[in-house]
Amino acid sequence: MKKSEYAVLGISYGLNDSAAGLIINGKVIASAEEERFNREKHTRKFPFHSIQYVLNEAGVTLSDITDVAYYWNTHGRIKERLFLHGKELLWRTGSLKKFVRYLNGILKDRKDYDIKDMLFPGLALKKHFPDHRHHYKLTTENHHDTHAACTFFQSGFDRSAILIIDGSGEIECVSLYLGEGNKIRFIESQKLPHSLGVFYGGVTEYLGFKKFDAEYKVMGLASYGKPIYYNDMKSILKYKTGIRFSLDDDYFQFQYGEETWFTEKFNHLFGPTRKSDEPVEQKHKDIAASAQLLLEEVLLEMCKYSLTKSGTNKLCFAGGVALNCSANGKIADKLNLDGFFVHPASHDGGTALGAALLVSSRKYDRHFHPGELPYLGPAYSNAEIESILKDTGKVKYHLSKNIEAELAEHISQGKVCCRFNGRMELGPRALGNRSILADPRNESIRENINIKVKFREEFRPFAPSCLIEDFDKYFEGVKDPYMVFTQKAKPITKEKLPAIVHIDGTARVQVVTSEINPSYYKLISEVKKRTGHGVVLNTSFNIQEPIVCSPKDALKTFCISTMDTLAIGDFIVEHN
Ligand SMILES: [Fe+2]
Structure with a gap:
């Protein structure tokens, strides 16, 4: 250089x-x-x-x-x-x-x-x-x-409030900044032990899921419950003003380095902890709904304050708590923002x-x-991919002349397909390049993927990827390319595309444009030619492991699965 x-x-x-x-x-x-x-x-x-x-x-x-x-x-x-x-x-x-x-x-x-x-x-x-x-x-x-x-x-914003909320940084659990041009200026913070990330992580753990990992399961579960424990939750997490709140450390012990984040007192208030292999009961759903409602209320107040304090009507949000797409969708719905960017x-x-x-x-x-x-990860050439395919010998494959059209044909026939194409996504969402895809017209495909392919809980929802020009036909809300907001599904969506509508009538939509991902845009356009809908079901390409990265990972995951088709680079792969 x-x-x-x-x-x-x-x-x-x-x-x-x-x-x-x-x-x-x-x-x-x-x-x-x-x-x-x-x-x-x-x-x-x-x-x-x-x-x-x-x-x-x-x-x-x-x-x-x-x-x-x-x-x-x-x-x-x-x-x-x-x-x-x-x-x-x-x-x-x-x-x-x-x-x-x-x-x-x-x-x-x-x-x-x-x-x-x-x-x-x-x-x-x-x-x-x-x-x-x-x-x-x-x-x-x-x-x-x-x-x-x-x-x-x-974010592409010139000036914006920046709100950071996670478990904790060195000592900060919430931080507010003003971003201007190429500078960020710290305004104020909320410190340990008062952490929303610890609150939600503790509830996640109490409900029998892995904290720092499965918070999204609690968010999904919340839609099935009623917030009847809201007042109990509110007695341990008290919102004050601005970005201030208090988390009662009689109920949480993260700051003491304990293995379990919640204390015995939490059990006295809500009953025995659910073990990971125990069934999920209505009570667990109600607890999830109560925690989610309180989190959403507190976040909304913090966002309002952040805008007032920074004197802008744009907001950038990050930290683990910012991945709560249900809360993000509600914040976007309630605040008339000029811009809302969630990384x-x-x-x-x-x-x-x-x-x-x-x-x-x-x-x-x-x-x-x-x-x-978000496509900042590795990509692999057709030559690299074929050398892996040749070595395996467990699959049949061919080079496609039009990979998008051929894969669209498989999807529209009701097959469960996986797609490995171009650079890998940064972040936990698979946004088309390392994704399992299916036709959302068939409601039973959701159960099929949950139980037979991903071996996960039935209550977990699947998200749609939607052509940008078709968004208004099916959804209301933020047109977001990164799948970090939930939107309201319109009646036609519930009727025609039931596999991607959550029980509460929402969906976590990825808007697909030809600028951000031309090949994925072409694929969904080809699906639309066949099904009449510019929408596919999209979930991450992995089975109980991190999302696949290399062709080797993709092929290994495909081979142990019951999925029908793998589109990898320009190759179509099927089981022998
Ligand atoms: Fe963090």
Whole structure:
């Protein structure tokens, strides 16, 4: 590279959702989560494969990198949590016992993490990449700053409020910023133990699902329940004003590093915890509905305040809580916003890219645009794909002259198909390039995919991908390309496309345009020629594993499944 050029590598690891992202001269080159390569869901291991991938994508090596940005201010975390928050806790509660538990929580973190790699990301890079020159300047960034940079700098907005809500950063659980041009300015934050992410994660765990992973199941379950436990929920999560609320730490113990986030007192209030293999009963649905309603109410107030405080009518939202698409849909419905951007990688998997964006904007004064979002992962050529197909020998395949039309034919015949095409998506949503697709006219296909293909709970809804020009015919709400909002389904949709309408009459729609994904747009247009509807059912291409990344993953998943057709690159693959 020329001397005037720069390359910023963002990295995240140590807590969850390890990832890497690369920006060269203001252009977002690539970003991917490590789980897709090492096949461990939400892995927090050092992102060796992701780093290798983003460097390869740009044709550079670590020796060419000018800056490395780590997504966490580890030293700040220890200092702040130990001295500031610990002192606050001691002062507020007057309880030495709680303070000792709190310190123990930090020490427990140490036991569980590769603390040396977290404390010294520079040494970790040298350890994992010993054969390179390490000329870069390394910075450790505040966690919420990286979320904020990720969502604002990819929103395309010139000026906007930025609201970050997750389990917790170093100590912050909610942060409000103002984004202007190529700068983000911190306004205020809400600190531990008052966390909406911990509240919802605790309820997720109580309902027998995996916290930090299955919060979306609680959101899906909520539609089947009545919020009859709302007042009980409200007694432990009290909204105050602005972005302030209090979470009763008699009911939650995340901040003490305990394995289980909720306490015995939570069980006294709501009854025994559901075990993961126990049936989901109406009571569980009602508890989910109550938690969801309260979360939505609190989020709505926070969003209103964020707009007033920042003096804008645009909002960028990120942090794990921003992936609650039911809440996002309601916020969009209730606030007449000029712009509402929710990043498709709002969870920690987006913060490696966020860290790189933050340093690029701060140090090199660049202004960004959404770029290739969300397709920032690896792609594979037909030659690479065919070499894997040849080796397998378990399938029959042929090269298609018109892959979109041929796959559309299979979908319209009622087959369950999977599609592997182009660059992999960043974030938890499969948006056409690593997706299982089906015809949504057939309601029974939902049960078929849930039980026979994905081996998951029947209450889980499936989302539609819809041509942008057909959106108004079937849905009302935000035309969103990233599947992070729910919209209202119109009566015709419930009647004609029942497989993609949730029990509460909503759907989580991906709007497909020829600009963002031309091949996927062509595919759905071909489906429309055959079915009369520019809509397909779309769920992620995986079975109990991270979403497939490579042709090898795709073929392995297809071979163990009962799915009918795999469209991979320009090949159509079927079982022998
Ligand atoms: Fe986070």
